[in-house]
Amino acid sequence: MTGSVLFYVQHLLGIGHLQRALSLVDAIALEDIAVTLVLGGEPPPWPIFARAERLVQLTPVSARDASFKELVGPAGQPIDQKLKKSRREALLAAFDAANPDAIVIEAFPFGRRAFRFELEPLLEAARARRPRPRILCSLRDIVVVPDELTRRRDIIDRVRADFDFVLVHGDPDFIPLDESFPAASEIANRLIYTGYISGQDQPDATHETAGADEVLVSVGGGAVGGTLLTTAVEARRRGCLNGLTWRLLAGPNLPAGTFEELAGGLPVGVVLERYRQEFPQMLRRCRVSVSQAGYNTILNILAARVPAVVVPFASERETEQRLRAERLAARGVLELVDEADLTPDRLSCAIRRAIERGPGTISVQTGGARCAASLIGDMIRDPASVIRRQRDFMSRSPGIMIGG
Numbered sequence: 001m002t003g004s005v006l007f008y009v010q011h012l013l014g015i016g017h018l019q020r021a022l023s024l025v026d027a028i029a030l031e032d033i034a035v036t037l038v039l040g041g042e043p044p045p046w047p048i049f050a051r052a053e054r055l056v057q058l059t060p061v062s063a064r065d066a067s068f069k070e071l072v073g074p075a076g077q078p079i080d081q082k083l084k085k086s087r088r089e090a091l092l093a094a095f096d097a098a099n100p101d102a103i104v105i106e107a108f109p110f111g112r113r114a115f116r117f118e119l120e121p122l123l124e125a126a127r128a129r130r131p132r133p134r135i136l137c138s139l140r141d142i143v144v145v146p147d148e149l150t151r152r153r154d155i156i157d158r159v160r161a162d163f164d165f166v167l168v169h170g171d172p173d174f175i176p177l178d179e180s181f182p183a184a185s186e187i188a189n190r191l192i193y194t195g196y197i198s199g200q201d202q203p204d205a206t207h208e209t210a211g212a213d214e215v216l217v218s219v220g221g222g223a224v225g226g227t228l229l230t231t232a233v234e235a236r237r238r239g240c241l242n243g244l245t246w247r248l249l250a251g252p253n254l255p256a257g258t259f260e261e262l263a264g265g266l267p268v269g270v271v272l273e274r275y276r277q278e279f280p281q282m283l284r285r286c287r288v289s290v291s292q293a294g295y296n297t298i299l300n301i302l303a304a305r306v307p308a309v310v311v312p313f314a315s316e317r318e319t320e321q322r323l324r325a326e327r328l329a330a331r332g333v334l335e336l337v338d339e340a341d342l343t344p345d346r347l348s349c350a351i352r353r354a355i356e357r358g359p360g361t362i363s364v365q366t367g368g369a370r371c372a373a374s375l376i377g378d379m380i381r382d383p384a385s386v387i388r389r390q391r392d393f394m395s396r397s398p399g400i401m402i403g404g
Contacts, residue, residue, distance in 0.1 A: 001034045003380035006100040006133075007052075008091070008122070010040035010112050012063040012071075014221035015252070016294045017140075018044065020169065021106055023197050024138060025050045027373035028104075033380065036098040038091060040115070042074075045252045046277065056094045058087045061115075066224045066315045071114055088118040095125055101380040102134040104167075109158040110143045110181065123162050134164045134379045138372070140295050141170025141196070142180045142320040152183045159187045164379075167372050168193045171365040175327060180319070194372045195365035198299040211282030215246040215351070217290040218279065220297055222251020226258045228311050231342055232290055237267050240348035244287060246270045249279065280304065288355050290347070293321035301334065302362065307354040308334040311342055333360030 005028055009021035018041065025035050029051035037052035042060045061079055064070040071079050095103075103126055106112075108119050126133050137159070145151060159166060168177050172193050178184040184191065217232045219225020229248055236246050250259055252275050263272050276282060283289055283304035291297050293312040301308045310328075312321035329336035335350040335357075 001053075002032045002377070003101040004034045004036070004098050005102045005104060005376060005380075006036045006038065006095055006098045007104045007106075007138075008038045008040070008119075009106040009138075010061070010115055012041060012061075012068060013066065013223045013253070014294065015044060016220060016296050017041075017106060019296050020140065020197050021138070022048065022050045023369045024104070024372060025052050027369035028376055029053070031373050031377035033373075033377060034098075036094055036100070038094050040087070046275070054094075054098070056090065058090050059083055061087075066313075066318075084117045088121055091118050091122055092125060095122060100133050102136060102376055104136045104138050104376070106138045107140075108137065109155050109163075110137070110139055110145060127162070134376075135162055136376070137163050137166045139166055139168050139177075140320075141168065141175050141177070142323055143177070144318060144320050145181055146317070152181075155181075156183055156186050159190055163190060165192050165375075166190050167375070169195070169197045169368040169372070171195060174362075174364045175324065180323065192375065193365070194368040194375070196295075196299055197368035197372075198303060198366045208278065208281070209285075210276070210278075211247060211285040213244060214282075214286050215241055215244055215288055215290065216249070216282055216286040217246060218249040218297065219251050219254070219292055220294045222254030222274075224313050224315065225251055225254060225292065227339070227342065228290070228292065229254070229258075229262060231344055231347055233262065233266065233270060235344040235348045235351070236270055238344055238348065240344075240351060241287070242267075242269065244269075247282075247286075248272045249276055250274055288351055290351065293325040295324075298324055298328070299366075302364070305359040305361065307357065307359050309337060309347070309350045309354050310334055311337045311339055311347075314339045328360075328362065331360065331362055332357070333362050 007021065007025055009017055011017040025037050029035050034053040036054045036056060037050055038056045038058065040058045040061060042062050043057060060074055061071050064072050073079050073083050105119065126135055168191055170193060177191065217229065219228055229250060232248065236242060246269065250272060266272055280300045283300055283306050286306060289301055289306050289308040291310055293310040310325045312325045314322050325336050328334050335354045337346055337350050
């Protein structure tokens with residue numbers, strides 16, 4: 001092994017952050033770098049096959065609901081000082097054991113502020129280590145930050161004080177970071193756009209037919225997908241494409257009561273499942289996709305070139321999915337239905353429009369996992385070259401694209 005990386009990811013409600021992190025971990029490991037993956041959220045109900053040399057599961061913490069206002073532990077109780085202490089100690093022990101050349105922290109300081117109780121001690125330990133490991137933020141294309149000057153200033157100050165680079169997994173020609181974080185120009189010398197992280201494009205299994213000519217309804221992790229699923233069932237019941245099979249992928253986090261209620265009242269020709277790992281391949285076979293507008297789902301839709309309807313999750317102050325969906329709808333790539341306006345009839349009309357229009361196309365930079373891993377490898381193997389590159393970044397704005 002030519003180096004070591006500690007990768008920290010904390011997912012709270014869905015599984016998108018975790019899936020993106022696993023893709024990055026695999027790409028880093030392929031650079032002949034030992035990865036210690038630290039998971040802070042609930043483990044998924046399927047085996048994690050990441051190429052990490054070591055997997056550290058902290059006591060899981062998740063959001064109680066879509067407001068993200070309350071964090072809870074494994075028993076659904078609010079997190080307390082004892083839980084915080086145990087997580088903090090486990091994270092610092094993982095840092096000591098890994099002795100990393102680089103630390104990658106997903107989302108922080110743009111998000112996950114509630115986990116400063118463990119991340120600030122980690123950063124302090126990293127600053128004290130000699131040689132000091134590189135410290136990187138792994139960030140999706142769109143962030144959700146309160147419109148408060150003090151909050152934005154805290155983020156800027158934290159990046160400048162502790163982070164060598166912010167790896168933005170997006171394409172600035174499609175959605176630059178400053179559209180969701182207007183202060184991005186103040187850290188332009190730290191921003192690197194890697195391109196989007198898309199899943200591996202695996203071929204279809206020759207014997208697999210699930211999804212073929214079906215209406216494929218998916219809600220990512222499912223924690224906030226109940227309304228879309230029930231609306232889709234009602235649209236089918238009222239006659240929308242009732243000659244086709246409708247397959248509902250409820251996600252591992254859809255509440256058990258909601259899943260059982262759906263399962264107990266399905267019309268003939270509607271299939272309800274929790275999760276399909278071959279979801280990207282099913283998209284390529286389906287007649288039309290109906291989904292939310294999360295990062296991973298959208299990339300799968302674009303890769304599949306399938307007619308699509310999206311209903312962005314927009315509860316509370318969530319704007320991420322809406323911005324991404326609006327940009328794609330404006331370019332004619334998909335049909336958009338506002339969550340607040342969702343009804344069976346509106347969904348049916350959008351499905352018909354999507355099929356009549358056919359799949360849209362758009363060109364965005366991908367290969368984000370491979371490019372980020374290559375950069376991290378350069379930092380570990382040839383730090384001097386990265387210092388020279390950083391000086392070059394200093395003169396550029398709004399950051400530089402390394403994806404391809």
